[in-house]
Amino acid sequence: MKIALISEHASPLAVAGGVDSGGQNIYVANVARQLLEMGHEVDVFTRCDPALLPLISDMDGVRVIHVPAGPPKQLPKEQLLPFMDEFATFLIEFFQRERDPHQVMHANFFMSGLAALKVKKALGVPLVTTFHALGRVRRIHQGADDGFPDERFAIEDELVARSDIVVAECPQDEADLIEHYRADPSRIQIVPCGFDADEFRPIERAAAREALGWHQDEFTVLQLGRLVQRKGIDNVVRGVGILRQVFRASARLYVVGGNSDAPNELATPEIARLRGIAGECGVAEQTAFVGRRGRAQLRYFYSAADVFVTTPWYEPFGITPVEAMACGTPVIGADVGGIRYSVADGVTGFLVPPRDPVALAARLDQLRREPALARRMGEAGLARAQAEFTWQGVGAGLAQIYARAARLVPERAGVEQVGMPKRAAAGASFG
Incomplete structure (x- = not known):
């Protein structure tokens, strides 16, 4: 398959540990690598923050496309929402120029999902969404310190309703989607995050x-x-x-x-x-x-x-x-x-x-x-x-979800129940 991973603020090339550089960056990088090893073609779309970045970088065979959206400098993710129309326009034009079409999009975070919804409407590309954090849950815990506007909630509502499949990262994430967003349980799949055994293993x-x-x-x-x-x-x-x-x-x-x-x-x-x-x-x-x-x-x-x-x-x-x-x-x-x-x-x-x-x-x-x-x-x-919790298992589970999403008729996606089991597919292993 040809897969588009969309991650507007979390580049797989960034060094983890900063304020806006953490688990999502690691997730996108490792999912991309696993999918590539499985034989898929993978593009990652992330916002161009430093002005000198090339349009396309190579990450060991994965294309990382730096999307011009907003000023080409680092900005807190809470300030990126106004640039998502520009991000979506670029995606649509990029997708249209490709000789081989992308068969599925995987949006990471609600702003990536907002841009991906516009692509889905324009081109009919199926959409899988992982939120990584939910606005209503964040607001409960952070209150006035939450820097995102209230319109995030409506965007997430639409994403839950119109994504072909929503990936929850754990049972609590699934429960929050159902409680706070009235998500259809039959269209939620649980796929956790993972680790790379070559990267993390015991040392005496x-x-x-x-x-x-x-x-x-x-x-x-x-x-x-x-x-x-x-x-x-x-x-x-x-x-x-x-x-x-x-x-x-x-x-x-x-x-x-x-x-x-x-x-x-x-x-x-x-x-x-x-x-x-x-x-x-x-x-x-x-x-x-x-x-x-x-x-x-x-x-x-x-x-x-x-x-x-x-x-x-x-x-x-x-x-x-x-x-x-x-x-x-x-x-x-x-x-x-x-x-x-x-x-x-x-x-x-x-x-x-x-x-x-x-x-x-x-x-x-x-x-x-x-x-x-x-x-x-x-x-x-x-x-x-x-x-x-291996990335190999995570990649395998997501690949099965992408295959199911790609088989959906776009006009019917998000309306009919997919009828999948709670894990990615029968026999899927996350080990």
């Missing part, structure tokens, strides 16, 4: 710590990902503080991520806020901000840590817990969204309420006191990741 802890220059005998907590407030990193800092104050135990916290390779409060203002909280909690000296790191380095961090912690307010899926499990590290995660799906509570780690540093500290202390338990959880996490 002592060797990983030596490579990073970490102390061998410290109980070490890792937080890794985008440094934005909703990720709840302040909760992790406070949890480490309570571990010291209440449980009389010390831990070293490493925070990996940001908009620059060296930790920079100007480039990443969240670092300044978190440093202030660490000082208030008496753990400033135990909290190290590492900065952004390349994908090839991340398995050293996951493998070196005694425990990986992620406690966002909400999380549509969350790739980092799966990556940590793939490196054999136990995970303490917030009992929300996709983390509730990927982390098996009491087996591969623990689930704790978001914004509850006391509960987090108690679980940290338990893993500190019971290294054998932590080791068993790490082993169970590795097995679960390998069985349930």
Whole structure:
């Protein structure tokens, strides 16, 4: 098949870890690679932000098309909605010039979906949509801090109604689509995110710590990902503080991520806020901000840590817990969204309420006191990741969905029930 992956703000070529560069970038890059390995032809359409980018870049055989839409500079994704008409016009003209037509579009995020709907109307190309985050759910948790306009809700309503298939990333995502958007359950398919076994695998802890220059005998907590407030990193800092104050135990916290390779409060203002909280909690000296790191380095961090912690307010899926499990590290995660799906509570780690540093500290202390338990959880996490969350399985599941969407008659798509099982297709495996 010839497949168009549309990802307006999240380029597969971007370095993950910045404010608007995270799980979606990783998702699109890995899905594209898996589809290519399966023999499909793949184009990724993303907005041209730096002015000097070529129109088309090659990503190991995947074409990445930099769409001229809005000023050719980096902008927060919350400011991109006015440029989606321009984005859609480019897509339509590009599709029309292609000798071989695209057989299906996969829109990632609601703005990509808005542009894709215009393509579908003009050219009849079937549309699969993954939201990655839902506006109404985001508004519940972020309130006035949500920078997107209310018109996002109507756009998402239309996408849910008119997409041929909607991909949910976990059962909570599916439930939110049904509850908040009145989605037809028969047209929702659950396909999770994944990890690359060549990229993430266990390294012996002592060797990983030596490579990073970490102390061998410290109980070490890792937080890794985008440094934005909703990720709840302040909760992790406070949890480490309570571990010291209440449980009389010390831990070293490493925070990996940001908009620059060296930790920079100007480039990443969240670092300044978190440093202030660490000082208030008496753990400033135990909290190290590492900065952004390349994908090839991340398995050293996951493998070196005694425990990986992620406690966002909400999380549509969350790739980092799966990556940590793939490196054999136990995970303490917030009992929300996709983390509730990927982390098996009491087996591969623990689930704790978001914004509850006391509960987090108690679980940290338990893993500190019971290294054998932590080791068993790490082993169970590795097995679960390998069985349930590989990119190979994700790509296979999506390919089956694309094939089904491409067989739909465009005029009937979104009206009739597709009649598919809850997974991508009978016999589909995500391992």
